[in-house]
Amino acid sequence: MSAGAWLRRIAFRDFRNLAKTTIELPEAGLAIIGENGQGKTNLLEGIYYMQVLRSVRGARDQDLVRFGAKGFHIRYNAHTDPGGGGSHELSVGFESAAKRKKISIDGSVVTRLSDAFGSLPSVIFSPRDIQMIAGPPSERRRFLDLVLALSSRRYLRALQLYRAALARRNAALRDAGRGTGNDTAAAVWEPALAEHGATLVCERAQWVRERAGQFSALTIAMGEAGESLMSYESAAARDSDPRAALAIAFEKHRRLDIKRGMTHQGPHRDDLELTLDGRELRIFGSAGQQRTAAIALRMLEGGTLRSARQLEPLLLLDDPFAELDARRSARILELLRNAGLGQTVLVVPRESDIPSELMELERRTISGGVVGAAT
Numbered sequence: 001m002s003a004g005a006w007l008r009r010i011a012f013r014d015f016r017n018l019a020k021t022t023i024e025l026p027e028a029g030l031a032i033i034g035e036n037g038q039g040k041t042n043l044l045e046g047i048y049y050m051q052v053l054r055s056v057r058g059a060r061d062q063d064l065v066r067f068g069a070k071g072f073h074i075r076y077n078a079h080t081d082p083g084g085g086g087s088h089e090l091s092v093g094f095e096s097a098a099k100r101k102k103i104s105i106d107g108s109v110v111t112r113l114s115d116a117f118g119s120l121p122s123v124i125f126s127p128r129d130i131q132m133i134a135g136p137p138s139e140r141r142r143f144l145d146l147v148l149a150l151s152s153r154r155y156l157r158a159l160q161l162y163r164a165a166l167a168r169r170n171a172a173l174r175d176a177g178r179g180t181g182n183d184t185a186a187a188v189w190e191p192a193l194a195e196h197g198a199t200l201v202c203e204r205a206q207w208v209r210e211r212a213g214q215f216s217a218l219t220i221a222m223g224e225a226g227e228s229l230m231s232y233e234s235a236a237a238r239d240s241d242p243r244a245a246l247a248i249a250f251e252k253h254r255r256l257d258i259k260r261g262m263t264h265q266g267p268h269r270d271d272l273e274l275t276l277d278g279r280e281l282r283i284f285g286s287a288g289q290q291r292t293a294a295i296a297l298r299m300l301e302g303g304t305l306r307s308a309r310q311l312e313p314l315l316l317l318d319d320p321f322a323e324l325d326a327r328r329s330a331r332i333l334e335l336l337r338n339a340g341l342g343q344t345v346l347v348v349p350r351e352s353d354i355p356s357e358l359m360e361l362e363r364r365t366i367s368g369g370v371v372g373a374a375t
Contacts, residue, residue, distance in 0.1 A: 004312035004342035005121050006079040007047065008087060014069035015049075016042035017369035026362050029315070029344035031354050034366035040347035041126070043366065044316045047345065050076055050090060050120045052146065053103070053113055057128065061094045061101060071095040078120055082310040090119050114160070118150045122314035123302040127322070129294035133274060133281050140272035144204050147301045151308035158199035165192040166263060169250075174261045183254055190250040193266060198243035200267040201236045208232040208272065211300050215274075218296040221335055223328045226277040228293060234270040291323060295332060303339060312342030319348050321355060333357040 006027050012018035017039045023030075034040050048056045055064055065072050075091040093102045103110040110116045131139050149156040169189035175181030212230045219228040239245035249265045257263055274281045274293055281293050305313045315336065321329035333355055346358055347366075354361070365372050 003082055003310075004340075005314050006343055007120065007314055007345075008077045008079065010047060010050075010074065010076040012043075012046055013073040014066040015046050015064055015072040015074055017066060018042055018046065019066055019069075019369055021369060021371055023364070023371050025343070025345070027343060029346070029361055031346045031348065031358060031361040031363045032366050032371065033348055033351055033354075033363060035349055038367050039369040040349075040366055041318055042369070043371070044124060044126070044318050044345065044347060046074055047076075047120070047314070048122055048124045048316055050074060050092065051118055051122050051150070053092065053101075053117060056124055056126070062096050062099060065094065065096050070097065076120065080120060080311065088119075090116060092116075114156060117156065120314065121150070121305050121309050121311055122316055123298055123305065124316040124318065125295065125298050125320040126316075126318035127320075129298060130287070130290050132297055133285065133290040133293045135282075137269075137271035140274075141268070141270065143297060143301075144207070144272055145200075147304050148203055148207060151304050152203060154199065155203050158196040158203075162193060162196040162200060162267070165189045165196065166266070166268060169193060170262055173258050173263065176258045177261050183258060186254060186258065187251070190247060190254075193250060193263075194243050194247035197246045197267045198236070201234055201242045201246075201270070204267070204270070205232050205234065205237040207304070211304075214300060214303070215293075215296050218299055218335065219292055222292050222295065222331050224276070224289065224292050226289075228281075228296070229275045231273045231275075232270065233273045234267065235265075236267070237270075287323065292328070295320070299335065299339065302336075306340065312340050315342055315344040317344065317346040319353065322353070329355055330357065 007025050009022065009024050011022040013020055032040060032043065045056055054061070071094045073091065073093040075089065077087050077089050079087050089106055091104050094100070101113075103113065103116045105116060105119065132143050145159055149159055169186050172181055172186035172189065176183055176186060208230060215230040216228050235249070236242040236245045246266060250263070253265055276285055276289055281290055285293070302313055302315070321332070324332070337357070344358065344361065346354065346361060348354055351363070
């Protein structure tokens, strides 16, 4: 089994309702107990923030600042080397007035966010995950982008360049539609879109192709009776030359895009299709079936990070079994253990909500954003 990431200490200042909180974590992890609204989810969001440098709930940085404060600050100390090397420190500070974020690793200021992206490998399981299944295609694209950007520097770079070119083409399209520009200004960004878009398409298609069987097997192992399938829906991916296919599509639809003021083809419009017995889970799946599929995706995410980093990622569990029966919860925990259960941070509203498989975790309480010893 690969070594595991160990978050030894994390300190929050003015993040959400965490005014001033420092937590020391055992290597196995913690179970944190607290009523709703006391800061349990905020705590997990803050830990996960240190991997992706943004809110897992989609909030803007300025909205993460505690009411009345001028900014927030998070600092952690963790072991994140596969070889079991020394610990590292990462700190993130955000100033509301300047809307400026400052990041440092081991005391050295980082000038590019991408240099700190993925520093604390972790996977979060939360009630919001059901939106990956029941929500619009943007939710599933976001999942793919995050998993691949965290595990592939090539993908992260291509995603950054694609988004930059897309924003500039869209701006040129709007100018052309208003008569203050022309289609040539939009066309100039299409080669970059085709080049970097092809990288996104190919890596997404490969990831889905390699893990489609695992997705099906995981849902069955969790107790799903039907056949669950995962596929990548992309016109460019079906072409033998995705780059050429994208270039042709951008040129072909340019006049229509000018009328609409937006680029309507490319990997930013693709989807991860999930079905159960041939029917879309998004439309026809029950809440339990959608929940099972979402957990399977998170498990695939954990496996991807494990392979890329040769390190067990942190497991952040936000009352993940609240809507599942005991038998299915036990199956899920068994699958997690078999894969390699890393340091785990579980938050639940009551002590009785801690699964028997995680009863050995040291316990703490949280109230009003303050973490204390379990009573």
